[in-house]
Amino acid sequence: MTTAYKPTDTATSELAAALEAMGATLGYDPHFVHADCEWCPDQPRITEFRITRRPGPGFQHEQDEAEVCLFCFIPVLRAALDERTESDDAPIYVEHAGGPR
Numbered sequence: 001m002t003t004a005y006k007p008t009d010t011a012t013s014e015l016a017a018a019l020e021a022m023g024a025t026l027g028y029d030p031h032f033v034h035a036d037c038e039w040c041p042d043q044p045r046i047t048e049f050r051i052t053r054r055p056g057p058g059f060q061h062e063q064d065e066a067e068v069c070l071f072c073f074i075p076v077l078r079a080a081l082d083e084r085t086e087s088d089d090a091p092i093y094v095e096h097a098g099g100p101r
């Protein structure tokens, strides 16, 4: 379950602002279950983020969700952002494991 971030430190505030500028919303999941990242090209790292593309009622596609490690976070987020079109700009949410620090 996503809980909205109330950033308490500069790094988190900057990450939230950067994601906002890219068109994604930052939240966190205090119950995030870490696992091996399936996006890693070689040795899997441990997942830290969930990227969700959540279509509204008018959208054609299913909800997309990827759990990724820090290493895979940017490329997968970039791909999710690039896949959006004018007619299908489902909002993208980024959830970080654990919560605010």
Ligand SMILES: [Zn+2]
Pocket (backbone or CB within 6 Å): 037, 038, 039, 040, 041, 044, 045, 068, 069, 070, 071, 072
């Ligand atoms: Zn990875």
